[in-house]
Amino acid sequence: MSMGAEAELASIRVHALHALAYCERLFYLEEVEEIRVADAAVFAGRRLHVELAEEGERVELELASEALGLHGKVDAVRRRDGVLVVYEHKRGRPASGEKGPEAWPSDRLQAGAYALLAEERFPGSAIECRVRYHQPDTTVRFPLDAPLRRLVRDAVARARLLRSRTTRPPVTAEERKCAKCSLAPVCLPEEERPQADGQPRPRLFPEDDTRQVLHVTTPGSRVGREAEQLVVTPLEGEPVRVPVRTVSALIAHGAVQVSSQALALCVHHDIGVHWFTAGGRHLGGVGGGAGNIHRRLRQYEALRQPEVCLSLARKLVLARVEGQLRFLLRASRGEPGSRSEVATAVRDLRTLLPRCLQAESLDSLRGVEGAAAARYFGALPTLLGEDVDARLRFDGRNRRPPRDRFNAVLGFLYNMVHREVEAAIIAVGLDPALGFYHQPRSSTGPLGLDLMEQFRVPMVDMPLVGSINRKAWDADADFEVTPEHVWLSKQGRAKAIELYERRKRETWKHNVLGYSLSYARLVELEVRLLEKEWTGSPGLFARFRLR
The missing domain is CATH 1.20.120.920 (CRISPR-associated endonuclease Cas1, C-terminal domain)
Structure with missing residues (x-):
C-alpha cells in the first residue's frame, strides 16, 4: 500500500484537528513528523485536567468512528434536559465576538469533532457543544449545526491530504501564533521569515537548556537507577544520586558501567548516553529521539x-x-x-x-x-x-x-x-x-x-x-x-x-x-x-x- 493510501485510511486524532485549525505546520510537525514538545503551557493544561478529575468534574470518554475517520478522548459527555452535551475544558480565555464571548476556531472545531463522534455513539440524541474557559470561568455554547459538521469533515480531508505529503507546509502568516507555540524552537518560523536588514529577529529559540551533562570519569564506577534518579556508585565512596530531570546527557569515560535500567530511563527522557575511551576517543552513543x-x-x-x-x-x-x-x-x-x-x-x-x-x-x-x-x-x-x-x-x-x-x-x-x-x-x-x-x-x-x-x-x-x-x-x-x-x-x-x-x-x-x-x-x-x-x-x- 502506498504512503498516500495509508494516510487516507488512517484515523485522525481529534486533538490533531485542533492543531490543524491553529497552524497547518504545527499539525504536520506533530502528526506526520511526530515531534511533540511539552512547554509550560502544555504542563499547565495537564494540571488543569488533573485538578478537574480530583474535583469530580471530569468524565473522560474515548470515542472513535471508522466512518468519520476520527478518534479521541473527550473531556466530558453529560445529559442536560434531554440534550447530550459535549464538554471541552480550556485553560485560557475565550475569543471576543460581537455578541459576547466566543469559542476560538480551533476549539470550536475540536468540540464539533467530539460532538460528531458522540452523536454516532449515542444515536437519536440532540447534541450541544460547550467549551469552558477557566481563566474567566466562562462557558461558551454552540450547536452541532450543518456549517460545523461541514467544517469538521473538511478538516479531516485536509488532514489526510497533509499526511500524504512529504514536504512541510509553510510557516503561518499570523506571526502572533508563533510566540505561544511549543514547537517554535523546532519550526524556527522567525528564522524563516524575510527580515529587513539590520533588524533583529523575534527570539523564539530557547537561549539555554538548564539541564547539565553528567560526566562519569572514575574507573570502575557504575551508573544505575532508583525511581527517577540516576545513581553513580564508585568503587570507593558514597553513591551520588542525580534527578533525571536535571540531566541533558550522560557520558561514560573509560571503564564505567551503565545498567540497562539506567539506559531505559535515559532513553525514555530523551537523554543521550555516550561512551568515550579513557584516552578521550568517542566510541558511540544512543539517543532518545529516533528520526522520523x-x-x-x-x-x-x-x-x-x-x-x-x-x-x-x-x-x-x-x-x-x-x-x-x-x-x-x-x-x-x-x-x-x-x-x-x-x-x-x-x-x-x-x-x-x-x-x-x-x-x-x-x-x-x-x-x-x-x-x-x-x-x-x-x-x-x-x-x-x-x-x-x-x-x-x-x-x-x-x-x-x-x-x-x-x-x-x-x-x-x-x-x-x-x-x-x-x-x-x-x-x-x-x-x-x-x-x-x-x-x-x-x-x-x-x-x-x-x-x-x-x-x-x-x-x-x-x-x-x-x-x-x-x-x-x-x-x-x-x-x-x-x-x-x-x-x-x-x-x-x-x-x-x-x-x-x-x-x-x-x-x-x-x-x-x-x-x-x-x-x-x-x-x-x-x-x-x-x-x-x-x-x-x-x-x-x-x-x-x-x-
Missing part, C-alpha cells in the same frame, strides 16, 4: 544531489577558514612579537577565502581546507605566551595517538564537540550517517564531522589557548606521558571537561539572527538551520562568525 522517516527521506533526497553537497560544503569550509582567520587576528592584536608569523598566515588565509566558494568539486575544496589548516596551525603556536611551560607548547597537529600535551587536550576537546554535534543531529531527527562533505569512516558519522568544523575554533581552540596562557594546566599532574603517546590523566580529564562545559554555557550574539544564545544552543540551532536548507528556507546555515 519523513525528515530522513528529505535528507537523503537532498544529500544524494552532488550540487547540493558541494554548495553546503563551500559554506562550511568558508565558515571554518574565516573563523581561523578571525581568531588569529583577534589573539595577536597588540602582540608585536608574533606579528610576522601571524601576518603571513593571515595573508594566506585571506587569499584562500574566495577559493572556498569557487571550488568546483569536493576534492578541490578539501585541498583548500587542507592548505588553510596548514597555515592556521603553523601560526597557532605564536599565540601562546613566552612564559608558557615548554612542555605545553604546540608544534603542529598530530593525533591517533597524540604525541604532546597540547594535542592530547585538543583531541579530547574535539571529540567532545563531535559528541555534542552528533547528539544534536539525533535530537533533531536527522541521520548522522549521511553527510555532505566528509567520507564515511569507521563508526564515526560523516554528518557530525561535517557540522563540527564550524565549532572547532570557538568551542575548543580559543578556550584552550586562553587556558594555557592563564597557566591553568600542570604539565606533570594533568597528563600521562609514554614514549608512544600522551594522554590526559584523571585530573586532566576533569579539567578539560570543566573547560569545555564552561565554554558551552557562555553566551554569544548571533551576527545574522541578532539574538544571544549559549554555544550549546548554537549547536542545535545550526543543525536545524541545516535542515532548512532542503525544506524550502535556505540561507542561514553556517552564517555565524566570531566577532
Whole structure:
C-alpha cells in the first residue's frame, strides 16, 4: 500500500484537528513528523485536567468512528434536559465576538469533532457543544449545526491530504501564533521569515537548556537507577544520586558501567548516553529521539544531489577558514612579537577565502581546507605566551595517538564537540550517517564531522589557548606521558571537561539572527538551520562568525 493510501485510511486524532485549525505546520510537525514538545503551557493544561478529575468534574470518554475517520478522548459527555452535551475544558480565555464571548476556531472545531463522534455513539440524541474557559470561568455554547459538521469533515480531508505529503507546509502568516507555540524552537518560523536588514529577529529559540551533562570519569564506577534518579556508585565512596530531570546527557569515560535500567530511563527522557575511551576517543552513543522517516527521506533526497553537497560544503569550509582567520587576528592584536608569523598566515588565509566558494568539486575544496589548516596551525603556536611551560607548547597537529600535551587536550576537546554535534543531529531527527562533505569512516558519522568544523575554533581552540596562557594546566599532574603517546590523566580529564562545559554555557550574539544564545544552543540551532536548507528556507546555515 502506498504512503498516500495509508494516510487516507488512517484515523485522525481529534486533538490533531485542533492543531490543524491553529497552524497547518504545527499539525504536520506533530502528526506526520511526530515531534511533540511539552512547554509550560502544555504542563499547565495537564494540571488543569488533573485538578478537574480530583474535583469530580471530569468524565473522560474515548470515542472513535471508522466512518468519520476520527478518534479521541473527550473531556466530558453529560445529559442536560434531554440534550447530550459535549464538554471541552480550556485553560485560557475565550475569543471576543460581537455578541459576547466566543469559542476560538480551533476549539470550536475540536468540540464539533467530539460532538460528531458522540452523536454516532449515542444515536437519536440532540447534541450541544460547550467549551469552558477557566481563566474567566466562562462557558461558551454552540450547536452541532450543518456549517460545523461541514467544517469538521473538511478538516479531516485536509488532514489526510497533509499526511500524504512529504514536504512541510509553510510557516503561518499570523506571526502572533508563533510566540505561544511549543514547537517554535523546532519550526524556527522567525528564522524563516524575510527580515529587513539590520533588524533583529523575534527570539523564539530557547537561549539555554538548564539541564547539565553528567560526566562519569572514575574507573570502575557504575551508573544505575532508583525511581527517577540516576545513581553513580564508585568503587570507593558514597553513591551520588542525580534527578533525571536535571540531566541533558550522560557520558561514560573509560571503564564505567551503565545498567540497562539506567539506559531505559535515559532513553525514555530523551537523554543521550555516550561512551568515550579513557584516552578521550568517542566510541558511540544512543539517543532518545529516533528520526522520523519523513525528515530522513528529505535528507537523503537532498544529500544524494552532488550540487547540493558541494554548495553546503563551500559554506562550511568558508565558515571554518574565516573563523581561523578571525581568531588569529583577534589573539595577536597588540602582540608585536608574533606579528610576522601571524601576518603571513593571515595573508594566506585571506587569499584562500574566495577559493572556498569557487571550488568546483569536493576534492578541490578539501585541498583548500587542507592548505588553510596548514597555515592556521603553523601560526597557532605564536599565540601562546613566552612564559608558557615548554612542555605545553604546540608544534603542529598530530593525533591517533597524540604525541604532546597540547594535542592530547585538543583531541579530547574535539571529540567532545563531535559528541555534542552528533547528539544534536539525533535530537533533531536527522541521520548522522549521511553527510555532505566528509567520507564515511569507521563508526564515526560523516554528518557530525561535517557540522563540527564550524565549532572547532570557538568551542575548543580559543578556550584552550586562553587556558594555557592563564597557566591553568600542570604539565606533570594533568597528563600521562609514554614514549608512544600522551594522554590526559584523571585530573586532566576533569579539567578539560570543566573547560569545555564552561565554554558551552557562555553566551554569544548571533551576527545574522541578532539574538544571544549559549554555544550549546548554537549547536542545535545550526543543525536545524541545516535542515532548512532542503525544506524550502535556505540561507542561514553556517552564517555565524566570531566577532
